[in-house]
Amino acid sequence: THFGFKTVPLGEKQKLVDDVFHSVARRYDLMNDLMSMGLHRAWKDLLVSRLRPPRNERPFALLDVAGGTGDVSFRTVEAGGPQTRATVVDINGGMLAVGRERAGGLGLSDRVEFVEANAEELPFPDRSFDATTIAFGIRNVPRMDKALSEMRRVLKPGGRCFVLEFSRVDVPLLDTIYDTYSFKLIPGIGKLVTGDAESYQYLVESIRRFPSPEAFAGMMEKAGLRRVSFTPLTGGVVALHSGVRI
Ligand code: SAM
Numbered sequence: 001t002h003f004g005f006k007t008v009p010l011g012e013k014q015k016l017v018d019d020v021f022h023s024v025a026r027r028y029d030l031m032n033d034l035m036s037m038g039l040h041r042a043w044k045d046l047l048v049s050r051l052r053p054p055r056n057e058r059p060f061a062l063l064d065v066a067g068g069t070g071d072v073s074f075r076t077v078e079a080g081g082p083q084t085r086a087t088v089v090d091i092n093g094g095m096l097a098v099g100r101e102r103a104g105g106l107g108l109s110d111r112v113e114f115v116e117a118n119a120e121e122l123p124f125p126d127r128s129f130d131a132t133t134i135a136f137g138i139r140n141v142p143r144m145d146k147a148l149s150e151m152r153r154v155l156k157p158g159g160r161c162f163v164l165e166f167s168r169v170d171v172p173l174l175d176t177i178y179d180t181y182s183f184k185l186i187p188g189i190g191k192l193v194t195g196d197a198e199s200y201q202y203l204v205e206s207i208r209r210f211p212s213p214e215a216f217a218g219m220m221e222k223a224g225l226r227r228v229s230f231t232p233l234t235g236g237v238v239a240l241h242s243g244v245r246i
Contacts, residue, residue: 013142018092020199021068025094027194028069034193035186035200043238044072044135047164050242051131053080062086063129065119065151066137070099073112076133086112087129089122119147124154131155135164139210148223155245161225163216166207167232167239174235182207213239 024031032040053060053076060080064073067088077084090096096114103109117123119134119141132151141147151161169175182204190200211219213230216239220228225243232239 010142014091016202017140017142020202021092022094023196023199024190024194025069025092025098028095028098029071031190031193032071034189039234039237040071040136043164043233043240044075046233047072047133047135047162047240048075048079050162050240051076051079051133051160053077053084055079055081057081057083059083060085060131061129063122063124063132063151063154064088065122065132065134065147066090066140067114067133067135068092068095068099068137070102070112070114072133072135073099074102074106074108077108077111078106084111087124088112088114089117089119090114091116091118119150121146122150122154126153127156129154129156129159131160131162133162133164136166138163138165139206145219145223148220148225152224152243152245157245159245161220161243161245163220163241165216165239165241166210167213167236169236170232171235178237213241216241 051062058081060083062073062076064086067073067090070088073086073088077086088096088099093116096116100114103112115123119137120143132155134151138144138147155161169178186204187197187200191197213232217228217230220241220243226246228243230239230241
């Protein structure tokens with residue numbers, strides 16, 4: 001194929017993904033800063049500003065799916081009022097362990113909880129959260145349609161689902177720079193910092209395989225979300241998708 005992708009059978013994909021994040025958990029936050037040149041912070045801040053957690057006493061419950069080391073949850077709880085809480089769900093105990101330590105360090109352990117579970121089968125009742133998010137996580141989930149319908153199921157009516165994910169660069173020249181950067185440099189930086197180039201090779205390839213923003217919006221509709229829209233950020237490096245449970 002075009003970029004020399006290997007095709008991984010659906011049943012083996014989760015194991016591959018789990019190995020990647022186990023091997024990088026301790027260095028994950030540092031790698032995020034290095035590889036996105038700090039941009040992931042701005043993208044996450046934009047997500048939190050769209051979430052608009054209430055600043056007053058009103059309760060607000062966020063479910064942060066594939067939440068890893070807790071970035072989106074910490075930012076949301078810090079932006080919101082005293083009754084804003086977040087639940088981080090991730091399939092990887094290594095990432096969650098780093099997240100729990102960070103929560104302790106930030107004094108947020110009573111407002112952010114960590115649950116080990118698969119995005120395809122969320123262990124929460126219907127209609128229990130005010131918002132659901134998944135940041136740079138959905139492309140790792142083997143059955144994205146299942147994860148999206150689960151993220152809709154656990155939303156209260158009127159609640160919003162947000163998906164932040166790498167997208168298609170559609171600016172001439174930037175696309176060439178981006179290709180060179182991601183295919184040549186990222187696996188190299190990954191090897192230097194974590195000793196593991198292959199994990200980062202996988203991550204770069206999974207970004208290229210991800211559907212176009214229009215196609216992904218269609219998947220959100222199919223999962224039962226409404227008023228689906230997306231905003232390209234940084235020339236399309238990333239897109240922020242959203243939809244509402246009616
Ligand atoms: N949301 C965090 C952030 O933005 O920093 C972490 C993103 S990290 C790139 C992707 C995360 O997806 C990893 O922590 C990984 O363990 C998790 N993940 C992969 N497959 C999953 C699944 N099926 N269910 C839940 N989490 C999953």
